[in-house]
Amino acid sequence: MSQPARGDSDDIGGMASTPPPPPSSSTSNQPFDVAPATVVTLTKEQYDALVKNQRPAQAQEDDAISMRHLLPPVNPPAFPxxxxxxxxxxxDWDLAMSxxxxxxxxxxLCKGQHDPSWxxxxxxxxxxxxxxxxxxxxxxxxxxxxxPLIQTGGSxxxxxxxxxxxYAPSDAQAYSTLIKDYFSMPPCPHTWSGFHACVRVEVAEP
Structure with a gap:
């Protein structure tokens, strides 16, 4: 049996041999492009917010609990x-308010100023x-x-x-002073001698 010529073995079934692809360009020896470092300046408020956001959830929950005592009560006391x-x-109403x-x-309510503890x-x-x-x-x-004042957004x-x-009477300030003087009076003596001594002092004063 005769063997095919050597030249015929390179073309089997009519298929010509394909030359190998050219070597791909390797980037292993190419230098990497590195972006320059960016400097970011934060304000104190931004830094505090960043630190707060990075704190554990439990720590933030503890902060929320510690702030609850600074909230007002759910409902005000019942007014007489x-x-x-x-x-x-x-x-009388003004005194009952206090x-x-x-x-x-x-x-x-009187001055329109928030308390420092709020x-x-x-x-x-x-x-x-x-x-x-x-x-x-x-x-x-x-x-x-x-x-009408509430409807227009009054505080x-x-x-x-x-x-x-x-509703305040013209002499409301005088009433207020009288009430304060009444509650700041010295206690009544428990003995007659003490009572007479107080009377003599009051009479002796001009």
Whole structure:
């Protein structure tokens, strides 16, 4: 059996041999392009926010719990019905306000200034609490006095000023001074000799 010529073995079945592909260009020896370092300057507020966001969730929850005691109560105390503001009891109502609600709440109503213990993030909550406290101390008639002011976005302090302008007697300051003097009087002596001694002192003073 005759064997095919050597030249015929390179073309089997009519298929010509394909030359090998050219070697691919290797980048292993090519230098990498490295972007220059970028310097970012943060403000203190941005840095604090970044640190806070990186803190564990439990730590943030602990912070939230520690801030809860700075929130106002859910509801203000019940105001005595017989002391609610009417046309002619402003002085008694004013005194009942100071004995029913916290000092800082009454100070905000009178002066419009937030108490230093109120965090700025909670100012709106305290303002709403003071407004509800004031509303619960009014009768239907006196509450109607501040209705238009509330509809125009007036604050609880604005409502207090409107109520004082409408219902406070002209000598309310004199009444207030008299009440303070009454509660600052020295205690009554327990013996007759002590009582007579106090009387003699009062008479002797010009």
């Amino acid at each position: 019905d017989d002391s609610k503001l009417t046309e002619d009891n402003y002085v 004995t029913t609600y916290a000092r800082e709440v009454c100070a905000y 965090p700025p993030a909670f100012h709106t909550r305290w303002e709403d609490y003071a407004a509800r406290a004031l509303a619960s101390s009014l009768t239907v008639t006196t509450k109607a006095t501040i209705g 609880a302090h604005d409502c207090w000023l409107a109520l004082a302008a409408r």
